[in-house]
Amino acid sequence: MSMTPSNQRIVSKLKRSSIVSLIKKGLRVDGRKLDEYREITVIPNYISKAEGSAYAKIGGTLVIAGLKVGVGTPYPDMPNSGVITVNAEFVPFASPTFEPGPPDENAIELARVIDRSIRELHVIDLEKLAVVPGEKVYILWLDIYVFDHDGNLLDTSMLAAITTLLSARIPKAVVKENGRIVELDKEVREPLPIMNKVVTVSVGKVNDKFIVDPNIDEEQVLDCRLAVSLSEDGKIAGMQKMGSGTFTTEEVIEAVKLAKKASKTLFSKINEALKKIEEQ
Amino acid sequence: MRYEKIKLVDENGLRIDGRKPDQLRPVKMEVSVLKNADGSAYVEQGNTRVLAAVYGPREVHPKHLTLPDRAILRTRYHMVPYSTDERKSPAPTRREIELSKVIREALESVIFVELYPRTTIDVFIEVIQADAGTRTAGLMAASLALADAGIPMKDLIAAVAIGKVDGTLVLDINQVEDEYGEADMPIAMMPSLGEIVLLQLNGVLSEEEFYEALKLAQKGIAQLYEFEKQALMKKYVEVKVEEV
Numbered sequence: 001m002s003m004t005p006s007n008q009r010i011v012s013k014l015k016r017s018s019i020v021s022l023i024k025k026g027l028r029v030d031g032r033k034l035d036e037y038r039e040i041t042v043i044p045n046y047i048s049k050a051e052g053s054a055y056a057k058i059g060g061t062l063v064i065a066g067l068k069v070g071v072g073t074p075y076p077d078m079p080n081s082g083v084i085t086v087n088a089e090f091v092p093f094a095s096p097t098f099e100p101g102p103p104d105e106n107a108i109e110l111a112r113v114i115d116r117s118i119r120e121l122h123v124i125d126l127e128k129l130a131v132v133p134g135e136k137v138y139i140l141w142l143d144i145y146v147f148d149h150d151g152n153l154l155d156t157s158m159l160a161a162i163t164t165l166l167s168a169r170i171p172k173a174v175v176k177e178n179g180r181i182v183e184l185d186k187e188v189r190e191p192l193p194i195m196n197k198v199v200t201v202s203v204g205k206v207n208d209k210f211i212v213d214p215n216i217d218e219e220q221v222l223d224c225r226l227a228v229s230l231s232e233d234g235k236i237a238g239m240q241k242m243g244s245g246t247f248t249t250e251e252v253i254e255a256v257k258l259a260k261k262a263s264k265t266l267f268s269k270i271n272e273a274l275k276k277i278e279e280q
Numbered sequence: 281m282r283y284e285k286i287k288l289v290d291e292n293g294l295r296i297d298g299r300k301p302d303q304l305r306p307v308k309m310e311v312s313v314l315k316n317a318d319g320s321a322y323v324e325q326g327n328t329r330v331l332a333a334v335y336g337p338r339e340v341h342p343k344h345l346t347l348p349d350r351a352i353l354r355t356r357y358h359m360v361p362y363s364t365d366e367r368k369s370p371a372p373t374r375r376e377i378e379l380s381k382v383i384r385e386a387l388e389s390v391i392f393v394e395l396y397p398r399t400t401i402d403v404f405i406e407v408i409q410a411d412a413g414t415r416t417a418g419l420m421a422a423s424l425a426l427a428d429a430g431i432p433m434k435d436l437i438a439a440v441a442i443g444k445v446d447g448t449l450v451l452d453i454n455q456v457e458d459e460y461g462e463a464d465m466p467i468a469m470m471p472s473l474g475e476i477v478l479l480q481l482n483g484v485l486s487e488e489e490f491y492e493a494l495k496l497a498q499k500g501i502a503q504l505y506e507f508e509k510q511a512l513m514k515k516y517v518e519v520k521v522e523e524v
Contacts, residue, residue: 002380004352004388006345105381108374120463120483224389226479236490239465239481244388246475249494256487 002105007097011220019221023206030059030215035258037213037265042159042273044167052168052192056160059215060150062094065160067142069170071182074130074137082129082137086115088144088157095149109240111144113200114158117229117238121196123165128193132179138170140192151216154227154242155266158200163270167277168192198237199266200229201259205247210255212262226252228259232267286460288445296457297326301450304440304500309420309511311428319429321511323421326454327411332421334429337399351396355384357418359407379415386419386468386477392432401431412458413441419468419478420508427512436508437477439468440500442493444483449493451500465490467497471505 038059052067088111224245305326317333416439443453463483
């Protein structure tokens with residue numbers, strides 16, 4: 001059962017009104033423009049034991065994603081496709097409002113929004129991940145861990161997730177005994193069959209103004225927000241209205257336009273980080 | 281899900297169930313269908329059938345969950361095991377947990393929660409037969425049940441799922457269109473105010489297609505809103521004459 005949260009962070013009325021009045025004038029509490037991201041850091045291959053990984057930081061929000069790979073049986077309705085599972089956890093030390101236990105509705109929603117965008121845009125060509133079609137396929141576990149919460153968990157998590165997939169090197173599957181046994185050879189590694197790149201941009205609404213990348217205080221002040229997943233060529237690959245406020249249709253259109261513009265920042269950060277590791 | 285390609289829109293532009301792209305499935309709505317609940321409703325859209333019930337405003341236990349300036353809202357979206365082709369485990373899935381959350385957030389923007397501080401309003405949605413569009417049907421049933429319970433709201437919620445099948449945008453998708461189509465976009469609005477309370481997109485659309493989808497949704501929502509008002513009025517219009 002989903003319940004109105006009663007352990008929300010409290011932002012003082014004074015701070016709240018200064019955030020709102022600044023945004024009204026096109027300014028932000030931390031000196032940014034309305035369509036500007038905080039400082040972004042992306043480090044691919046952050047965890048050496050994982051087949052793929054990435055450290056992503058936007059402002060004070062820290063997320064580390066990792067990919068582990070195995071071989072298993074495909075889903076009966078998709079016998080010739082590999083399997084990808086996206087899971088997200090908010091660790092208890094990431095925020096005073098997070099508690100230990102299985103993923104709550106927020107973590108589940110975040111993981112599912114990321115999962116859908118990756119799946120629907122065909123970021124990975126899952127059909128190329130069938131080892132013995134109908135019998136043995138690659139299983140990809142993409143685990144997203146939030147270690148510090150300073151607002152905008154979704155964009156940061158997606159940044160970590162996509163960088164993980166783009167930089168992953170998975171072990172080669174070796175088929176033995178007429179396809180009955182499949183082993184992973186960790187000495188031979190190859191990249192995932194990537195077809196597209198995707199990022200998610202969260203646009204927040206404050207009265208009649210829109211901001212990207214809300215920080216933790218701004219998040220408490222937002223009327224509501226729209227998360228828009230975008231491909232590099234500007235297609236909309238998923239959307240989710242989050243929070244309890246409302247948008248008019250005109251506002252939704254404006255939010256999508258702003259998200260599209262802001263997505264360029266994220267793509268350039270990803271490409272920059274990938275180029276750096278290629279040069280090494 | 282997609283092992284073979286099936287044709288979803290024929291050469292005459294008609295859909296797999298004979299509908300036009302901008303045509304809703306047959307709708308049936310009724311309020312006050314349950315005895316115990318403070319408010320209840322039944323909504324049917326084609327083969328999708330949903331029951332919703334409301335309890336409250338009522339006391340919250342444990343007390344520390346209350347809020348001093350408003351009512352809290354507790355929402356559960358649930359599919360019963362026999363509602364789907366393969367039996368669905370009755371335990372809540374990740375999908376149901378997510379949908380319960382987005383439905384709660386949609387309802388929070390509609391109900392005047394500040395009128396009932398320190399209480400809870402509980403909304404339960406049970407999908408008894410699933411044929412796509414269950415969250416939108418559930419949300420409409422929930423809003424009718426809230427109205428039936430006499431809880432003040434800014435407006436009713438009308439909702440519909442837009443799909444993209446064989447490259448065509450279609451209104452109110454069914455299960456086949458959902459499974460084999462390219463996109464599914466559920467959207468819920470307060471029609472009189474023109475405010476969107478729920479919006480999700482599962483699939484890929486261009487910016488232009490998205491604008492078209494929004495327009496198509498508004499067309500369906502306007503029709504569904506009329507059905508909702510009729511269902512509510514019917515509760516009071518029917519006069520029962522008792523035999524003496």
